[in-house]
Amino acid sequence: QEAVRLSPADMMFGIFCAGLAYAHMCLRQYEQVVEWGRQTIRKLPPQVSLWQELLPLPAALAYLGRGQEASLALEELIAMRPGLSVVVIREHTVFQHEDDLEHLLNGLLKAGLPTR
Numbered sequence: 001q002e003a004v005r006l007s008p009a010d011m012m013f014g015i016f017c018a019g020l021a022y023a024h025m026c027l028r029q030y031e032q033v034v035e036w037g038r039q040t041i042r043k044l045p046p047q048v049s050l051w052q053e054l055l056p057l058p059a060a061l062a063y064l065g066r067g068q069e070a071s072l073a074l075e076e077l078i079a080m081r082p083g084l085s086v087v088v089i090r091e092h093t094v095f096q097h098e099d100d101l102e103h104l105l106n107g108l109l110k111a112g113l114p115t116r
Contacts, residue, residue, distance in 0.1 A: 014044030018053035025056040025107075026100045033060035037073075051081035052093055059107025070111035085114045 021036035037057030044050065054077050061070035078084045086105055095101040109115070 012045075014040050014042075015050075015053065017043055018050070018056075021053075021056040021060075025060060025104060026097075028063075028103070030060040030063050033057065034064070051077060051084065054080070055089065055093070055104060055108065058111040058113075059104050062107045062110035067111075074108065074111040074113060085116050087116050089113075 017036050017039040021033050021040055024030075024032035024036060033056045037054065037060065040053055040057070044053065054073075058070045058073035058077060061067075061073055081088070086109070089105060089108070090101075093101065093104075095104075105113075
């Protein structure tokens with residue numbers, strides 16, 4: 001949060017926001033994940049399509065029981081990364097703790113993410 005506070009005009013501000021969304025996801029603080037996930041979308045430069053940065057948002061929305069919003073967020077993510085699935089995420093995403101990755105994936109599955 002200090003980086004966000006110190007550098008609000010930074011071109012990579014969206015990356016800072018994504019980091020905070022992931023941190024709150026690991027802490028199971030879903031409302032904060034939604035807040036920072038939406039900031040990530042608003043703040044990433046248009047030429048940057050880092051689909052991994054957007055994974056926490058649909059998962060958190062699904063955990064909050066906001067299924068329609070979760071599905072829509074996931075659809076937008078899949079449009080950015082066609083073929084997105086549990087297998088793809090496992091191949092391209094690294095977590096220090098496996099249980100945090102499983103928690104993220106479970107939320108994405110609730111949002112409608114295909115397994116393959």
